[in-house]
Amino acid sequence: MSDGSDNVIQPARRRPVTLRDVAESAGVSVATASKALNDQGRMTAETRTRIRAVALQLGFRPNGLAQSLLRRRSFTVGLLTNDTYGRFSLPVMAGVSEALLDNGVSVFLCNVEDDPRLGQMHVDAMLEKRVDGIIASGKRLDRHLPVDLSNLGIPVIYAFTDPDPNSIAFVSDDEGGARLAVEHFVALGRRRIVHVTGPETFEVVHQRAGAYRAVLAEQGVAPPQVLMGAWSEGWGHQAVARLFDAPGEKPDAVFCGNDQIARGVVDALRERGLRVPEDVGVIGFDNWEIVAAATRPPLTTVDMNLTALGREAGLTLLSLVDGKAVEPGIRKLPCRLVVRQSCGRPPGG
Amino acid sequence: MSDGSDNVIQPARRRPVTLRDVAESAGVSVATASKALNDQGRMTAETRTRIRAVALQLGFRPNGLAQSLLRRRSFTVGLLTNDTYGRFSLPVMAGVSEALLDNGVSVFLCNVEDDPRLGQMHVDAMLEKRVDGIIASGKRLDRHLPVDLSNLGIPVIYAFTDPDPNSIAFVSDDEGGARLAVEHFVALGRRRIVHVTGPETFEVVHQRAGAYRAVLAEQGVAPPQVLMGAWSEGWGHQAVARLFDAPGEKPDAVFCGNDQIARGVVDALRERGLRVPEDVGVIGFDNWEIVAAATRPPLTTVDMNLTALGREAGLTLLSLVDGKAVEPGIRKLPCRLVVRQSCGRPPGG
DNA sequence: GATGCTTGAGAAAACCTTTTCTCTACATAA
DNA sequence: TTATGTAGAGAAAAGGTTTTCTCAAGCATC
Numbered sequence: 232m233s234d235g236s237d238n239v240i241q242p243a244r245r246r247p248v249t250l251r252d253v254a255e256s257a258g259v260s261v262a263t264a265s266k267a268l269n270d271q272g273r274m275t276a277e278t279r280t281r282i283r284a285v286a287l288q289l290g291f292r293p294n295g296l297a298q299s300l301l302r303r304r305s306f307t308v309g310l311l312t313n314d315t316y317g318r319f320s321l322p323v324m325a326g327v328s329e330a331l332l333d334n335g336v337s338v339f340l341c342n343v344e345d346d347p348r349l350g351q352m353h354v355d356a357m358l359e360k361r362v363d364g365i366i367a368s369g370k371r372l373d374r375h376l377p378v379d380l381s382n383l384g385i386p387v388i389y390a391f392t393d394p395d396p397n398s399i400a401f402v403s404d405d406e407g408g409a410r411l412a413v414e415h416f417v418a419l420g421r422r423r424i425v426h427v428t429g430p431e432t433f434e435v436v437h438q439r440a441g442a443y444r445a446v447l448a449e450q451g452v453a454p455p456q457v458l459m460g461a462w463s464e465g466w467g468h469q470a471v472a473r474l475f476d477a478p479g480e481k482p483d484a485v486f487c488g489n490d491q492i493a494r495g496v497v498d499a500l501r502e503r504g505l506r507v508p509e510d511v512g513v514i515g516f517d518n519w520e521i522v523a524a525a526t527r528p529p530l531t532t533v534d535m536n537l538t539a540l541g542r543e544a545g546l547t548l549l550s551l552v553d554g555k556a557v558e559p560g561i562r563k564l565p566c567r568l569v570v571r572q573s574c575g576r577p578p579g580g
Numbered sequence: 581m582s583d584g585s586d587n588v589i590q591p592a593r594r595r596p597v598t599l600r601d602v603a604e605s606a607g608v609s610v611a612t613a614s615k616a617l618n619d620q621g622r623m624t625a626e627t628r629t630r631i632r633a634v635a636l637q638l639g640f641r642p643n644g645l646a647q648s649l650l651r652r653r654s655f656t657v658g659l660l661t662n663d664t665y666g667r668f669s670l671p672v673m674a675g676v677s678e679a680l681l682d683n684g685v686s687v688f689l690c691n692v693e694d695d696p697r698l699g700q701m702h703v704d705a706m707l708e709k710r711v712d713g714i715i716a717s718g719k720r721l722d723r724h725l726p727v728d729l730s731n732l733g734i735p736v737i738y739a740f741t742d743p744d745p746n747s748i749a750f751v752s753d754d755e756g757g758a759r760l761a762v763e764h765f766v767a768l769g770r771r772r773i774v775h776v777t778g779p780e781t782f783e784v785v786h787q788r789a790g791a792y793r794a795v796l797a798e799q800g801v802a803p804p805q806v807l808m809g810a811w812s813e814g815w816g817h818q819a820v821a822r823l824f825d826a827p828g829e830k831p832d833a834v835f836c837g838n839d840q841i842a843r844g845v846v847d848a849l850r851e852r853g854l855r856v857p858e859d860v861g862v863i864g865f866d867n868w869e870i871v872a873a874a875t876r877p878p879l880t881t882v883d884m885n886l887t888a889l890g891r892e893a894g895l896t897l898l899s900l901v902d903g904k905a906v907e908p909g910i911r912k913l914p915c916r917l918v919v920r921q922s923c924g925r926p927p928g929g
Numbered sequence: 930g931a932t933g934c935t936t937g938a939g940a941a942a943a944c945c946t947t948t949t950c951t952c953t954a955c956a957t958a959a
Numbered sequence: 960t961t962a963t964g965t966a967g968a969g970a971a972a973a974g975g976t977t978t979t980c981t982c983a984a985g986c987a988t989c
Contacts, residue, residue: 245733247710249945260969265947272948274967295708296649297945300974305645307709309686315674316870317666325664328691332698337658337705340689342677349681356686359644360656361596384594464874491874498847521665521870525813525840598975609939614977621978623937646975649944 248289257285268293299361308548309339309357311350311378312392314370318519319537323368323390326541334549336363343377350378358383363552366544367392372402373434386551390544391537399551400561401544403535405435408566409442412486412514412533415568417450419575421484421512425456427470427496428488436488439516443486462488467495475503483511484574490515490522490532497526497573508575518569528572540564597638606634617642648710657897658688658706660699660727661741663719667868668886672717672739675890683898685712692726699727707732712901715893716741721751722783735900739893740886748900749910750893752884754784757915758791761835761863761882763799764917768924770833770861771801776819776845777837778811785837788865792835811837816844824852832860833923839864839871839881846875846922857924867918877921889913 254264259282266272267282268291285291299305310327314320328338339362341353357365364385367376369392380387381395394400416424426443428436436459444455458473460466467487475481487493493515497507505511507528515523518534543564550557603613608631615621616631617640634640648654659676663669677687688711690702706714713734716725718741729736730744743749765773775792777785785808793804807822809815816836824830836842842864846856854860856877864872867883892913900906 247733250947251945261946262948262970263968266968269947272968273965278967292704292707294649294710294945296645296654296710297974298947300643300645300649300945300976301947303974310689315670317670321664321666321670324689325691328689332701332705335705335708337688337690337702337709339686340659340673340677341686342674352681353686355641356681356684358641359684360686361643361645384596465876521840527814599977600975610976611940611978612938615938618977621938622935627937643975646944647977649946649975650977652944 247294248291249294250291253282253286253289253291256289257282304552305361305363306334306336307339307360307362308336308545309341309353309362309365310368311341311343311353311365311376311380312368312370313343313345313374313376314368315342315344318517319370319391320368322537323366323541323544326538326543327366327390327545328541329538330542330545331549336549345377347377350376354378354380354383358385364388364548366390366541366548367394368541369393371433371435372405386548388544388548388551390540391535394561397559399547399557399559401540401547402561402563403537403540404563404565405438405535406442407563408516408533408535409439409486410446411566411568412516413443413446414450415514415531415570415574416484416486416512417446417452419484419512422452423480423482424452424484424486425458425474425482426486426488427458427460427467427474427492429459429462429492431459439488456482460492462491464491464495464498467492467497468499471496471499471503475500475505481511485511485513487513487515490517490519490526490530493530493532493573494522494526497528497530501527508573512574514568514574523569523571526573531571531574532569534567534569536564536567596643597640599640599642602631602635602638602640605638606631653901654710654712655683655685656688656709656711657685657894658690658702658711658714659717660690660692660702660714660725660729661717661719662692662694662723662725663717664691664693667866668719668740669717671886672715672890672893675887675892676715676739676894677890678887679891679894680898685898694726696726699725703727703729703732707734713737713897715739715890715897716743717890718742720782720784721754735897737893737897737900739889740884743910746908748896748906748908750889750896751910751912752886752889753912753914754787754884755791756912757865757882757884758788758835759795760915760917761865762792762795764863764880764919764923765833765835765861766795766799766801768833768861772829772831773801773833773835774805774807774823774831775835775837776807776809776816776823776841778808778815778841780808788837805831809841811840813840813844813847816841816846817848820845820848820852824849824854830860834860834862836862836864839866839868839875839879842879842881842922843871843875846877846879850876857922861923863917863923872918872920875922880920880923881918883916883918885913885916 250261250264254261264282267279312320343350365387368390375393389400440457447455458470485496493513497513500507500511515530515532518532523530523532599610599613603610613631616628661669692699714736717739724742738749789806796804807819834845842862846862849856864879864881867881872879872881
């Protein structure tokens with residue numbers, strides 16, 4: 232009360248109870264104790280339950296470090312990413328975590344920004360901690376992480392980032408996603424569909440634009456019109472100005488490269504007195520809820536299913552860790568169209 | 581070439597090179613090898629450099645599991661959160677990670693949603709893996725994580741979540757943040773300042789409103805007006821309608837409870853032909869870049885410095901792990917006003 | 930020449946668990 | 960009685976590292 236030391240938190244580090252403690256307390260050897268707790272070996276049922284009871288009462292928790300050392304398996308994986316804001320990485324992480332938690336595997340999250348030094352530090356730390364494998368993730372499918380993950384001696388899976396040649400990778404099927412959007416417009420009877428998207432330096436911009444053109448050609452509707460710009464609301468605004476100030480027929484549908492552009496497009500249309508979806512339909516990309524749901528009207532948009540992608544990546548990594556062989560290659564996982572209110576209903580609906 | 585097995589990735593798991601390998605290859609004992617690599621013990625400089633060279637050449641990397649087992653320290657911490665989208669947690673995580681990486685500590689990210697079962701699973705996994713400590717984080721200062729972290733036997737720090745009594749916690753100083761905003765308005769010569777904020781069920785709503793009222797009283801400007809609603813753009817719109825449709829004097833400044841509300845307010849004002857910042861100044865809260873920077877004009881907003889908060893939490897946890905004593909209590913860390921263009925310049929500036 | 934100090938290096942214990950092997954006691958079969 | 964078998968349990972090794980202790984050799988001092 233009076234020495235003044237009551238008021239500090241001493242890092243309560245009572246010595247964890249070990250198997251030996253359990254064994255001694257139960258009057259058996261550690262070997263027997265271990266076997267009792269792991270349902271191994273032979274002993275009377277009485278011995279087993281007695282040891283179990285003692286362990287429970289003492290609050291015994293096996294030391295994972297010792298187990299890992301012996302099993303040569305740490306039940307730990309690393310998730311490397313350069314997606315600081317987690318917009319793409321967090322859904323992937325959620326999927327990975329979900330797939331692994333049931334197997335008792337924990338995930339180190341390592342943000343390497345775009346800094347090779349940071350990347351190396353994280354990789355070194357993970358290797359020293361003997362992670363069972365690494366999942367490389369990111370924010371662009373055409374930019375490689377600032378680290379070399381080949382020849383690490385442990386399994387590596389690429390998820391939503393630029394993979395090494397001959398590795399195992401999961402990416403979104405951007406062409407498929409774009410098809411979904413454009414075909415949805417066509418099914419709704421829209422005919423003058425334009426595509427407003429991001430910078431031409433992005434690979435996905437060309438993939439999606441290609442699919443967009445292909446669908447228009449297949450369906451025999453109006454010639455394609457692709458406007459490349461930035462991934463921003465501002466660009467959505469500008470694009471609308473350019474499209475609707477031009478002479479001639481106006482678009483009745485805008486397929487946007489991401490939800491922010493779509494948001495800008497919707498706002499700009501409203502400012503011009505055009506109704507969404509009645510006059511113009513709009514579809515976004517990414518299904519970034521916070522943007523898509525806040526737009527008026529809420530955006531119909533393409534979801535890349537990143538959580539499912541993360542789950543696949545996690546499960547595949549587990550297979551590799553378990554020694555199963557997996558064919559290398561890039562797996563494209565399908566997107567999904569989330570229908571909200573920015574497109575209107577099909578004519579017949 | 582012909583057995584078809586070339587085309588699968590065998591999980592290349594070559595046996596890692598151990599200290600014993602190094603020792604044998606250098607013709608010394610493991611003890612000597614260990615000491616050579618750790619700059620311990622006595623030996624000729626020649627022996628030391630020779631062993632080092634061998635280790636380097638063999639690509640030796642000490643097994644962290646073995647080290648941890650011996651040192652009773654895993655150089656690993658867990659970050660628990662229920663902030664699925666990472667809006668608050670990711671900045672905290674970034675700070676934590678930044679503070680710890682230099683010390684060779686890696687971070688398990690564990691999203692427990694609001695599910696006690698999930699929380700328990702993650703905590704169990706972390707305890708088995710012998711994390712050195714846990715940082716509990718979240719998305720609300722007045723909601724507790726769905727797990728009991730008292731009496732875990734390892735240090736726990738709370739960062740931006742509701743702390744246990746008598747624990748160590750770091751939270752944002754919401755009163756201070758609100759003062760910053762309101763005083764900024766006052767300094768700019770605004771006199772009819774209203775506060776549009778979130779649901780009254782949030783503790784921070786009352787803290788910020790209290791500070792708002794206090795500043796108005798201190799400065800002797802117009803009576804306070806607080807509108808509580810939702811944390812959404814939509815509510816920002818509605819609030820503007822309510823404020824500017826009412827008879828009497830109109831506000832010349834709106835202090836918003838978050839950036840989304842502010843975004844809604846700014847958009848609604850523009851739709852009414854009111855200019856921001858000339859006619860009405862707007863300040864947001866959170867400095868959620870993606871919203872604040874995309875608003876036209878870009879939002880002046882209160883930043884809670886969550887990365888710094890995470891850094892403090894990380895460093896404090898390290899102190900505890902190192903056995904230093906730390907006083908329990910809640911530390912409020914200052915916010916910071918990020919000035920963009922939604923308030924105009926001070927009259928004299 | 931005996932004693933003590935220093936230098937360089939190795940042996941062994943410790944960390945905690947799992948697993949294989951060994952051993953004792955007892956029961957059954959020959 | 961001897962051989963065989965089995966149930967129950969413990970001893971010990973292994974996993975990879977760090978650290979303390981021990982030891983031998985070389986050298987200086989008295």
